[in-house]
Amino acid sequence: MPSALSSISADPSANLAVDPSPDLAAFRIAVEPYYRPVGDEIAVFEAAWRHRLPVMLKGPTGCGKTRFVEHMAWRLGRPLITVAAHEDMTAADLAGRFLLAPEGTVWQDGPLTQAVRHGALCYLDEIVEARQDTTVVIHPLTDARRLLPLEKRNEQVRAHEDFQLVISYNPGYQSAVKDLKESTKQRFVAIAFDYPAPELEAEIVMREAGADLALARILVAIAACSRNLRGQGLDEGASTRMLIHAGRLASGGVSLEAAVEAAIVLPITDDADMRRALNAAISACLP
Amino acid sequence: MSGLIACDTPELARLSRLMDARETLGTIFAQTRRRLAARHGEPALEPWAQGVLAMVEVNAGASALLGFGRASVELAGRLSPAALGETGLAAAALCREAGGRATTAALDGFVEIAPRLAGEGERAIWWRALLTLAQAAPECVEAVAAQARRLVLPGHVAEFEGFIAAGLKAAGRDRGRRRAFFALEDALALGLLARIGAGPGFAELEAGLTRVLAALWGTAPNLQPLPPAGGEAPRRVNIAGSVIRLPDVFPGVQGEAARRLYLAAALHAGAHLHVGNPRFPIRKFRPVQVALAGLIEDARVETLAMARYPGLRRLWAPFHVATPEDGPTLAALLARVARGLFDPAYEDPDALVGKAQALFAAAHERLDDPALSLGIGTRLANDIGQRRLRFDARGHVVEPAYRDDGLGLWDFSDIDPEVSDEIEMMVEAARIERREGEDGAPDEAPSREPAGRARPKAAAETGPVIASYPEWDAQAGIERPDWTSVRAMLPAPGDIRPLHRALEQAGPARARIARLVKAAKVGRASRLKRQAEGHDLDIDAAIEAVIARRAGETPDLRVFRSTALTQRDLAVLVLVDMSQSTRERLADGTSVLDVEKLAVAMLAEALAALGDAFALFAFASNGRDDVRVCEVKGFDVPYDMAATARLAGLTSGLSTRLGAGLRHVGAQIARVRSFRKLVLVLTDGEPSDIDVAAPDLVEDARRVVLQLRVQGIDTFGVTLDPGGVGSGPAIFGKANSMPVRRIEDLPLRLSDLYFRLARR
The missing domain is CATH 1.10.8 (Helicase, Ruva Protein; domain 3)
Known part of the structure; x- marks a missing residue:
């Protein structure tokens, strides 16, 4: 099992580093993660990557969505920043916030901002779990603007040319209570996953x-x-x-x-x- | 003789004096007494004598006394004189209610079943149950006593009492029915009889079997109970089209063995449905051919099924136990052929088994071809004919027990009249009612026996007027006061089983709703930021506070985060349209009203699980003076079986005066104390009535909706509107109406709508 992947929460040092190295070395995947293509999903993803279109991976749990992203990050040679969405996740958890340091307040980029600034694949796992206001943060990133407004810093982060957003979405959990907004759904190129033949x-x-x-x-x-x-x-x-x-x-x-x-x-x-x-x-x- | 009696046995002495006066009876009692005395000693016979005297005192008559004498002798080795005395007292009590003949029969029955009765308690059950029966239906005691062997099984004595109670309840005051029940001539009685001493039956195992079959074959099977017919419980599974019909119980099979048998039987039937042949035309096949072709077909589908699921061999193998020692009958030979085909390693001295094995093995390459079953079956049948073995068409039962009766394989529509008698004998033997005139539609489910079901009672045509409401006259532009009269219609309880079955078949949708309920029930924890106290620091607030302090401002001290559960305070009322147009049938034969009922039942389940206050009403109208509203469930009663039965009992008819219905339910929900009030209207089309133009009623309904909104009651319309041209949006407003294009989707859409609304 390749373990080059580190999620944000699993690596606190990456989290707290005030200015991570711009090449995001810790997020690079060195060894090829095994992935057995089922259909034309690799071709679709590569085409989407060429145009930096945001991609949505749909499918039941444990059918290979996360592995596919790791494989594609390795294939494209880009670092991969994974965020596991949860109920309590706020927009600040994604975009970043001011922290206190001895010299005063310091801005800390969130994982999404890091990926946007330095050109990584940002993978938001189980995006529906997050509060709905969180998903709105990604809207300006996923249309022609490709920018991330940080209103607290009064900054517009223009996306690095290699930045690409990938989200996963399990229709099994889809319900009236937890569902993506239409306005969110319609921004993505979707690839359907199912259990293989x-x-x-x-x-x-x-x-x-x-x-x-x-x-x-x-x-x-x-x-x-x-x-x-x-x-x-x-x-x-x-x-x-x-x-x-x-x-x-x-x-x-x-x-x-x-x-x-x-x-x-x-x-x-x-x-x-x-x-x-x-x-x-x-x-x-x-x- | 009386001189021998010491004065410490006064009852015995009294009995002797009485008996001495009677000739035949006296002699027999003297003998009985001597035999008992030889075993237990004279002094111990006192309680026995009391028993006899009790019978004499109720004028039991010679035959009953003789019956007790016989019982005393027969049971002397088993029962003590004290227990015999108890028996006499019980018999006397019975005699008082039911008379001498019944008592004689009861005593004879008691002798027969005494070995099965463990201890005083079980013996008392026999007498107590008979006494209960005698008090309610004395004429039936004799018939029941005569069936003692069938009704009282070792270890299941208590069920005898249950049987008696069930019979009395089922027959009520109907003497004819009661007599038929206790003579075991009634279908319900036979069904109950079959359950005595039988282990978990169809009812207990159905859900599990459905799942296993769905898991293995991918589609949820249609399992139904096979009711007793022709006086006996069915012994084998029957396949009718795509329906697998299993006996209510397999008589005499209990516990884990019953579970295994049901599983084996259901999976065998599943193999027929999924890898077998649709149906062979019966044409002019002889019964023996039919039996053998069925045998080969069984082996063929099992071989195919085992190729896919090898573990099935472990399931079925224990049932194949036929050996040459079973006897020389053809039935035993056929069971061995079945074993030989199932287990190629089995060797049998009879050449027929070897031949069947060889033919079947040779056909190994073309197992997919159902014709081979007919071919091999015919060749083996010819062999049997040449050996002059007699095939008993009437008594034929497929072996082993888990296999189906084989009749599902045959298409009887082109039967040759010359052979039809013989085949019919066989069919009769398998106890399946042949459906005449059926055009062979394979998916048509057999209609279920109406045994034991109360016939739905017709609802009272017109009930009392319970309210009058105004109506908007769009032509005149005025509201006419007290224009419509609402009458309460007492809902007649209906048969809830079709509704339950529909609910079961809607498994995926229900599971989805159950998830919604779970999610909604917990209440979404909403996070409160900037709190004065809480379990966590609100980092953003804390930083702002520090910034404010450094800047010399007064910081906001509310720097904590906490969570609170959102409270639900919601009342919902569902109004169902049951007008004539809901009588329309969909492609699969269910009516629109059936779908509405299913939708409401699913929502009601969810609401009951959530604990939200809800009520269900249905309406139809027949002119302004006769708007009928039926209260299926009020706000203050639970959603129970009775409410389900009322829901099931709704019938289609009349027109749709929506405005009047809405005014009435609006008045009901207005009385409920709750933060939010919702009225969901389930209607299949346009408002209409016999005495007013439809557009006027649309206007009127629109007006009611607006009036209700002023009162804080939100009204939503779920309209069955395949064309998308209905007036739903005109009445409820565009945002508050949900046209359902596919009527089959209604159940899910209705519940979805509710959960969407309930969150707001």
Whole structure:
């Protein structure tokens, strides 16, 4: 697993540095993150990159959205700044704020401003989780203006020519309560992600979990069963990520039944009846 | 003899004196007494004598006394004289209510089932239940007692009492029905009988089975219970079109075994539906051919299913236990053929099994071809014919137990009249009612038995006038006072099962609504900035405060952040249009009103879960003097089964005088104390009535909406308007009307609308 990626919250030193190095070395991805293309998503992303169009990645959890961004950042040779959006995130958390230093107040760029100034890919993960006022901050960045107004500093940050904004958006959570504004949605080029076709998914599980093909195929069949239960009591089926976890457990010496139970069944549902039904279906998939 | 009796057994002495006077009876009782005395000793017989005397005192008659004598002898080894005495007392009590014949039958039944009754408590249940029955329906006691063996099963004695109570409740005062029930000639009785001693049944397992089938085959199956027919509970699954019909219970199978059997049966049926053949034309196949082709087809679909889901072999294998020791019958041989096809490693001395295995193995390459089932089946049937083995079409039951009755494979529409009798025998054996005149539509679900269902009662045509309202006369430009009369229509409770089924089928939409409920219930924590106290520093406020201090200004000390839950204080009233136009049918046969009911039921579920105050009303009109409003649920009553039944009982008819309906519900919601008040109107089209032009009613409704807004009541219209040309926007305003283009979308759109509104 390549670990060159660091998110803002995981690296406090990057957060607090008053003036990070302009090349954002800590945010560069050195080793190619494994990504198996499913369709023409790489071509679409590259085309969007050429015109610096903002990109929205849609798809269920654990189907490879984040990995795809890492892969594209590596491919394009740009640093990647990832922000995991959460309910309490404010516009200041993204854009930056004044802090107190011995000599007085000091402006601290937020992750978005950093990316805008120095030309990085900025990836806002699960953007719908953030408060709606937060998403409005990105509006001037995502149209022809490409600038970020910092009203507290009375500054208009013109975007670096290599800056590109990527957001992810899980339609599974989409609801009347949490949904992107139309005005936000319509600024993006969207790429739809879904779980890969069975053969492809088996290949990915094999590669990532170090499992053999037979094991990978069984796991993929189990995942298909759980995905059929979406809306029948499960909110989401087993993701590719779960399969990889199960595959790692199973190829690490845990019995297949126990691995599937630990990595798929137990995390996915708390409902005993659902667990029983899922186990019956899984039992049919196991040789 | 009486001289032997010591004075410390006065009852026994009294009994002896009484019996000595009676000839035959006396002799038999003397014998009985001697046998009991030999076992327990004379002094111990005192309670027994009390029992006999009690029976004598109620004039039980010779046959009942003899019956007690027989019971005493039969049960002497099992019951103590004291327990026998109790039995006598209970029999006497029964005799007082139901008479001698019934008591004799009860005693005989008691002897039969005594080995199944553990302890005094269970014996008392038998007598107590019969006594209850005797008090309500003495004429039925004998019939029940005669069925003792079927009704009282070891370990399930308490269910006998439940059966009696259910029968009395179901039949009510209808003597004929009661008699039929307790003679076990009634469908409900048979259904209950089948449940006695049977472990988890269809009702308990349905939800789980639906999920497993959906998980494996990708589509939610249509599972239905298979009601008892022709006097017996069905023993096998039946497939009708795309509907899998499972028995209510598999008699005699309990606990984990019942779970496994249901799962095996449902997955077998699922394999038929997903990898099997749609249907073979029956033409002139003989019953034995039909049976064998079914057998091969079972093996074929199972092999295909196991190729995809290898674990199914573990599920089905334990049911294949047929061996040559089972007997020489053809049925046993067919079970072995089934085993041989399921398990190629199985070896059987009978050549037929080997031949079936060889033919099936040879067809390995073309398993996808359903014709091979007919081909191999016919060849094996010919072998059976040559060996002159008799096939019992009437008694044929598919083995093993998890397999379906095989009739779902056949298309009976082109049956040859020459063979129809034989086939019908087989069909009858499998207890499926053939639907005459059916044009073979594969997806048509069989209609369900109306057994045990109360027929929906017709609502009272016109109820009392409960209010009068003015109406806007657009032509004259004046408001005419007391122009419309609203009558209360008592909603007749309807059958809630179709509604429940529709709710179940709307799984994904309900799950989505449940998420909305969850999100809304918690209340969105809103963050309060610049607070005097709080759990966190408001960094921006703190910095401003420090800046202010350095600048020599007075800093604002409110530098904390806290969170507060937003309180919901909301009342909502849903007004449903049930006018004639809601009778229209959609492509899938449901009516517009059905969709409206489903939508309202889903919203009501959500509202009940949220705890928001809500009410449901429905309306229709028949001229200005007869605007009917039906209160399905008021604000102050819970949304319970009764409310659901009232919702289910709404029927389409009459016209849509929307303004009057709105005025009435507006008056209802105005009385509720709440910060926000919402009226959601669910209508399928234009206001109209028999005595006024439609545009006038639009004007009137618009006026009511505006009046309600002045009172702080927001009115929203959800209009079923496939063409997008309705007057919804004209009545409710553009922002407050939501035309629904696809009627099927209504349930979700209605709930979505609610949650959107509730947030504002």
